Amino acid sequence: MPIDLKEYDPGPFFDEMLSSRNRARPIARELLTLFRKMDDGELQVRQHAADLAIKEMGVTFTVYNEDEGGMIDRNWPFDIIPRIISKQEWDQVEAGLKQRVKALNLFINDLYHDQQIVKDGVLPAEVLAESKNFRPQCVGVEPPLGVWAHICGSDLVRDVDGTMYVLEDNLRVPSGVSYMLENRLVTKRVFPELFESYAPLPVNEYPTDLYEMLAALSPRSVRRPSVAVLTPGIYNSAYFEHAYLAMQMGAELVEGRDLFVDTDDTVYMRTVDGPQRVDVIYRRIDDEFMDPEAFRSDSILGVRGLLRAWKAGKVGLANAPGAGVADDKVVYAFVPEIIRYYLNEEPGIPNVPTYRCMYLEERQYVLEHLDELVVKPANESGGYGMLIGPRATKAERKTFAGLITKNPRNYIAQPTLGISTVPTVVGQGLEPRHVDLRPFILSGKKTTVTTGGLTRVALRKGSLVVNSSQGGGSKDTWIVDVD
């Protein structure tokens, strides 16, 4: 019996593939035609082949598990059904993302110089004053090309009416791009027949774009600058990605102890042939742990003197220290204003409507509607420390009301979004599961956006949490040119 989509019910949510039961959206027609021709169990067989391929390719992320002896590598959970977006829509999203990151970089640069946006009353001084990620050490620094956030991962979600929103911008050390690249390889093995008819736009330009962006930050004009990826080490959940990107770029994968800054403020690697100069570092260590001389003195992951070397213009750093100031959920709420302020343009992609608890009126609304809203702390990531109002107990809501009242600057609230779904393999059939999308934007001499990005999927039925550390998986994302 072929796969039956008559029972497929996305409920009130926007489904990316079906406009209603058993009815494909134009971009998904051929995909559904293929499913209808499939026999019982064929999907499962293909899913199994994909799981096996991921195991063989060694695509993993690291989690902590006491029972299994500490840190273990988990195979990356992957669902074979691609998420398809039309090129027409994507072109608009891409333009919106470029606009957004351009404004964010101008914003960060302004904060570390004249703070004109504060003087002009667009950003309240207290937002800046209480920002955890503002680094006074970076005031006055002129990074190459004026860019601070070279690599940005912005999370997009689609609401029930089909509108795409930016949910957050990750400007510190966003991860996931390696999975985007590996997902494509796996999908090619699983659905070769669809590649002929759909011809999804390729995604594999990324490592080259990343290398070129990094190389352009080199303080020395040499033909092949020495680029290193700085990782916190094998116990970091994204270590696979650090190693993967280093390998793809032909860069050296280094830990803090492999590097040192000499009295000439230059960064060197310790090699078997003696010290070797490093021109550019793609650092995947948070600001705070990057340099015990400038930031947390107890950090053993970092490199003593790294900030000094960067300020002296002897090494390129991506992202620049302090770029995280714009990666703050309260600052996020101001991004539409930030875009208008610096670019004099209307935002191409809207923000999710956001209540800023620092303002009395908005705070009161939040406190009165806690059962409808999602409350997020300003500086957490990975879905931690959140309150999902409709699912929280009375006691949890009470706790959060206390937290908000005590420290209003630290919280924002958003309506619970009915984020969109994509058919996902469950047993022998398909069921809707919620997804988001994380494209990666590279800013250097030019700005490039990944073709699509990483689609993350909440594998548990009804769940909205897509983080891999909390039961999320991923899908390949196709940008297709349809007439």
Next chain:
Amino acid sequence: MLSRVAENVYWMARYVERAENTARLVWVNSHLVMDTPRGITPGWSPLVEIAGLHDVFHAVERDTSERNVVRFLIGDANNPGSILSSLVAARENCRTVRDVLPRSAWEAINELYLFAKENVQSGLTKSGRDDFLDGIIGGSQRITGMLGSVMYRDKAWHFSRIGRNLERADMTTRIIDVRSTDLFADDLHEMRSLDTLQWISVLRSLSGYQSYRRHVAIRVSRPDVLDFLFHNAQFPRSFLHCIDSVYESVGELENTGPSLRCIRALKRKLRDHKVSELDQQALHLFIDDLQLGIMDLHSRLAEAFFLPPLQVQMQESA
């Protein structure tokens, strides 16, 4: 090449080789025990001494019964030199240097670790022991063969070759030492045939029996075996061959003065002693001396190429 990467590759190779040779060590003693007539028990305590693990052993076990010693050498997590601990260490060292090794090498190391972990219980039984040890030896050889046949001959290769051969040289002397500290007097005439059996056992444990028979002599005798295992330049597990390989690979690196001097000193020691003429006690002392030379060479290599010790300490406290 990063110093840390060089160090990891070196230790990865050493630990794989150590797992293999510990399996050989247990194998040779098991067979020695089986070949011994009733009334004479060569015992298992020498293995603990030879592995240099007296204190570690006595911290966890009371007596040197076969069961205790075998468990200690095969699967004890408290023993950093057990087969299982060696493979855990090999895997951890390999994990961070996956990009300089062939992809298949990581998979093979991972597989061998899983094999050891899953089969260690059956390896502790008398009937399952040989299969377990064969599995470890075969799996290690698969890794070594894979590196040998597909790895690019860059510095990473040389560090793996140095690590492997240093460990092998060291363990070859330890395996011979098992025999030299046994309970039999050298000149007991009636023990002659027994003696022969035991030297065959040593040769077999080092996979050298066939080569010895073909290239040295049909008759297996102590002086010839010792000469073969120390001085033969063609047998890849002989001390001389291992040290020659280390010498060659160190020669491919820069900044090697102290290391090369150390190797030459080892080679001189070897040349100046006719090992076959040493009695048990003298042989034991000579072996000790060689092992100290290997430790010294390791220190010279670490000084020249690896991360400074302070850095390593910091990492361990993390």
